[in-house]
Amino acid sequence: xxxxxxxxxxxxxxxxxxxxxxxxxxxxxxxxxxxxxxxxxxxxxxxxxxxxxxxxxxxxxxxxxxxxxxxxxxxxxxxxxxxxxxxxxxxxxxxxxxxxxxxxxxxxxxxxxxxxxxxxxxxxxxxxxxxxxxxxxxxxxxxxxxxxxxxxxxxxxx
Numbered sequence: 061x062x063x064x065x066x067x068x069x070x071x072x073x074x075x076x077x078x079x080x081x082x083x084x085x086x087x088x089x090x091x092x093x094x095x096x097x098x099x100x101x102x103x104x105x106x107x108x109x110x111x112x113x114x115x116x117x118x119x120x121x122x123x124x125x126x127x128x129x130x131x132x133x134x135x136x137x138x139x140x141x142x143x144x145x146x147x148x149x150x151x152x153x154x155x156x157x158x159x160x161x162x163x164x165x166x167x168x169x170x171x172x173x174x175x176x177x178x179x180x181x182x183x184x185x186x187x188x189x190x191x192x193x194x195x196x197x198x199x200x201x202x203x204x205x206x207x208x209x210x211x212x213x214x215x216x217x218x
Contacts, residue, residue, distance in 0.1 A: 068094060068096070069094030069095060069096060070094045071091050071092060071093055071094045071171055072091075072092050072094060072205075073089060073090070073091065073092070073174070074089075074090045074091070074092035074169070074170070074198065074201060074202055074205065075087045075088070075089050075090070076088045076090060076194060076197050076198045076201055078191045078193070078194055078197065080190075080191075086191070088173065088175075088187065088191070088194060088198070089173055089174035089175070090166075090169070090170040090172070090173045090174075090198060091170060091171050091172040091173060091174065092169055092170055092171070092202055092205070093169060093170065093171045095206060096206075097206060097207065097208070100203070100206045100207075103168055104203055104206075107165070107168065107199070159185045159188060159189070160181075160185075162184075162185075162188045162195040163181050163184045163185055163188070163195075165195040165196070165198075165199050166184050166188075166194075166195045166198060166199075167184075168199065168202075169198055169199055169202035169203075170198065170202075
């Protein structure tokens with residue numbers, strides 16, 4: 061291929077390999093968004109920052125719970141065990157929120173896929189529900205490709 065002008069990179073195929081419940085390898089053929097490193101880095105850094113802050117929030121909540129438990133233990137007062145009550149509607153909402161975040165992650169790197177199903181948020185959710193983690197695998201593979209870490213990605217090159 062002869063480079064004649066510096067133009068915006070074209071969209072490109074990005075095949076993400078995963079396994080189905082039977083253990084068979086499955087390839088999901090995404091159509092990745094063509095970006096330069098300069099275009100991608102602000103998006104990637106924003107994602108990394110958001111995920112790091114989410115982990116810190118969880119850690120902070122955990123530390124507060126541990127401190128509260130230690131305070132209760134130090135008082136040596138017997139406490140009645142708290143009963144657990146699960147709100148299925150709340151759990152379903154939390155699951156949908158998590159799927160929405162995963163769809164957003166896919167949309168950061170993909171503009172479509174080479175599947176019979178239309179590339180919609182609902183279909184992306186179905187894919188993620190069938191193959192949990194595919195959004196992270198795709199994002200990491202895309203990130204490596206854009207950053208030029210192509211040695212391990214030769215399997216995905218057309």
